[in-house]
Amino acid sequence: MGGAETAARQLAEHLTAECGWEVEVFTTCAVDHITWDDVLAPGDSVLNGVTVHRFRSASGRVRQFYEIDGRLRSAPGEASKQDARTWLECNGPVTPDLLDALGGTDADVVAFYPYLYYPTVAGMDVVSVPRVLHPAAHDEPALYLPVFAATYAEADAICYHTAAERRLVQRIHRVAQVPQIVLGLGVGEVVEGGRSGGEILGIGERPYVVSVGRVDAHKGSAMLARFFQLYKQRHPGPLALALVGPVAVSIPEDDDIVVTGVVSEADKWDLVRDAQVAISPSALESFSLVVLEAWEKSVPVMVNATCDPTREHCQRSGGGLWFGSFREFEVVLERLSTDAGLRRLLGHRGRAYVETYYQWPSLIRRYARFLTTVTERGPRWTRADI
Amino acid sequence: MNDQGAPDTAASAAGVDEADRSYLARVRAEIDDEVRRRRASGDLTPQTESELEQLFLRHAPLGSTRQELHEVLRLVDAAAFIDPVVPVESSRPGGAAIKKGVRSLNFWYLRFVTHQVSKFATATSRALHILDQQLSDLATKVDALEVPPSVVVDVGFAHRTDAWWVPTVVTELEGGRRRVLHAACGDGWLVHLLAATNVDSYGVDPRPGRVAEQELGDLDLREEPVLGHLDAVEPGALGGVVLSGLMEGSGHSERRRLLESATMALAPGGVLVVHSLTPARWDEADAPPEADIVQARPYRPSTWPYLLGELGMTAVVTPGPDGRDYLVVGRRDAAPPRSR
Numbered sequence: 001m002g003g004a005e006t007a008a009r010q011l012a013e014h015l016t017a018e019c020g021w022e023v024e025v026f027t028t029c030a031v032d033h034i035t036w037d038d039v040l041a042p043g044d045s046v047l048n049g050v051t052v053h054r055f056r057s058a059s060g061r062v063r064q065f066y067e068i069d070g071r072l073r074s075a076p077g078e079a080s081k082q083d084a085r086t087w088l089e090c091n092g093p094v095t096p097d098l099l100d101a102l103g104g105t106d107a108d109v110v111a112f113y114p115y116l117y118y119p120t121v122a123g124m125d126v127v128s129v130p131r132v133l134h135p136a137a138h139d140e141p142a143l144y145l146p147v148f149a150a151t152y153a154e155a156d157a158i159c160y161h162t163a164a165e166r167r168l169v170q171r172i173h174r175v176a177q178v179p180q181i182v183l184g185l186g187v188g189e190v191v192e193g194g195r196s197g198g199e200i201l202g203i204g205e206r207p208y209v210v211s212v213g214r215v216d217a218h219k220g221s222a223m224l225a226r227f228f229q230l231y232k233q234r235h236p237g238p239l240a241l242a243l244v245g246p247v248a249v250s251i252p253e254d255d256d257i258v259v260t261g262v263v264s265e266a267d268k269w270d271l272v273r274d275a276q277v278a279i280s281p282s283a284l285e286s287f288s289l290v291v292l293e294a295w296e297k298s299v300p301v302m303v304n305a306t307c308d309p310t311r312e313h314c315q316r317s318g319g320g321l322w323f324g325s326f327r328e329f330e331v332v333l334e335r336l337s338t339d340a341g342l343r344r345l346l347g348h349r350g351r352a353y354v355e356t357y358y359q360w361p362s363l364i365r366r367y368a369r370f371l372t373t374v375t376e377r378g379p380r381w382t383r384a385d386i
Numbered sequence: 387m388n389d390q391g392a393p394d395t396a397a398s399a400a401g402v403d404e405a406d407r408s409y410l411a412r413v414r415a416e417i418d419d420e421v422r423r424r425r426a427s428g429d430l431t432p433q434t435e436s437e438l439e440q441l442f443l444r445h446a447p448l449g450s451t452r453q454e455l456h457e458v459l460r461l462v463d464a465a466a467f468i469d470p471v472v473p474v475e476s477s478r479p480g481g482a483a484i485k486k487g488v489r490s491l492n493f494w495y496l497r498f499v500t501h502q503v504s505k506f507a508t509a510t511s512r513a514l515h516i517l518d519q520q521l522s523d524l525a526t527k528v529d530a531l532e533v534p535p536s537v538v539v540d541v542g543f544a545h546r547t548d549a550w551w552v553p554t555v556v557t558e559l560e561g562g563r564r565r566v567l568h569a570a571c572g573d574g575w576l577v578h579l580l581a582a583t584n585v586d587s588y589g590v591d592p593r594p595g596r597v598a599e600q601e602l603g604d605l606d607l608r609e610e611p612v613l614g615h616l617d618a619v620e621p622g623a624l625g626g627v628v629l630s631g632l633m634e635g636s637g638h639s640e641r642r643r644l645l646e647s648a649t650m651a652l653a654p655g656g657v658l659v660v661h662s663l664t665p666a667r668w669d670e671a672d673a674p675p676e677a678d679i680v681q682a683r684p685y686r687p688s689t690w691p692y693l694l695g696e697l698g699m700t701a702v703v704t705p706g707p708d709g710r711d712y713l714v715v716g717r718r719d720a721a722p723p724r725s726r
Contacts, residue, residue, distance in 0.1 A: 174618050176615050176618035282445075
């Protein structure tokens, strides 16, 4: 599943492990956010101390979705509520059993993550305890659909990944008065395997830049590979590119590009540690843990200039540079690969940023205090208000 | 400096931070210059430029939602060149050869057509660029006429928990069931005090870095422009709005917009609190520097009942003990909010 699901899982596990909270997860049996097919068994289980309730979906993304999505995409803010509701249901997963169970929960507070799917939109209506929305919003057409206006308006509190995400949401939905927190995620435990990055990649002592995450056209991987190929044509030398993560798009074979596929955590950290630069080519991130993981190892980053959250990380920390075209990519990469002093400075500043804001122990305690105040405040709206 | 005469650590760290930031800004400027130089050199063919630009823009949110003309123009430029060289890759045996043959046979025709389409697209793009340039020039001229954005005036003697006006504010706001906003909240001194008296409050401050560290604490404090924030508040959602250090630092039109937006944000019966310096204080020799910079003087206390009356509020003005400042407490009437 995607970054939002991983983030939800991390928050749940850290709340349990470090704050002693009892956390229950209501989720689907799916492992694919396109089909939402029931793959895992329904029922209850305990995973890393967190109780997980899995429910079958009545439907996943249906064929009609693509037709309605195409129609609404050009002016999503002007879609009718009915069309927007149809879009939501066609996108899936429609989960009546999950909603029934959620309605009967005895939890003190319910966190919904992310805003985009049916369980969040419909789930907000069935719980009577305070509701915390984790939007994980990108600047995407769906965010403007009217079906989500009520979701944002009904939240008793909102937890953002970045201030950029807050600005985006507040530009579209009038929710500035809602109690909120800009939290993000902590960097996980660093587990190094003791191998050199070059050894893992099979490139020996060659310097390399790394991009960690799903190798996917939507994530900018194809664009990065093409930019890097052209960069190497224009700047011959030993520099290589490592694309590290599950592969969803084919990358043309090239002596300078290594596609690793899925690697172990230890290999991932070794690869990041020894990289000259970590590149996040994606324009559609709401947080980007991989940027922070690079900084954890004092590795400077390059990010897509049109991605507000990752660019905000770079601007706030002074730990990275950004590119908004091939020309910028070329100049920035050339500068970084030839200026060790600049790399050190960016890496140092990035690391300080991560230490200040994104360490799990302090971050999860802050989240727990936030949830406590939300619970004490109670639901913002009573049924009579609605 | 500390007792030993060594530089204070925090000050030193701030100095290093400033030096780093200034160096990084210089690096960024050098990168921008180099990008411009290379772009002007024309060392990439139009086909390659177009391909790379389309590749970058394919998944970028440019123009899709933000609707910036120069961003949308990048999409137009990237699509303006129509390539007559049709791709011939094929997954079928011999498919590529057949396609290549068809392409060769049709090339004279395709080139003629695509040349005309490209010419039209380029001319259209050029016209749009001229329009964009003219709009930019116009915007620059309008910017020159625009009232400078408001600044927050730091008033040390009044922006503190033991200031004379603070107990009145707490009394006015306690017991309400809706949230209270303090702008400009600084380090959250008033939000902290209100929270201690069980007033559900939060703060906004537009000054960079003012709330950065405090955001890590338990208070709901945000670095945001005040007007932008108020415009993103659901109408009628707040029980109170406290404005301190804002009225003095803004021009007439911005004051008006701030007050209108604050009024819209208030629920019926909600309280608007304004703390302001007096015009007399503005004229003193040791007045805040903003006294010479901003385009308006603080309003006289007697102006407020009229001003808030126009916004459907009743106002009570309390002068400070030594004539330097005053407090305005306005209350929204019970009528539904007026639409803007």
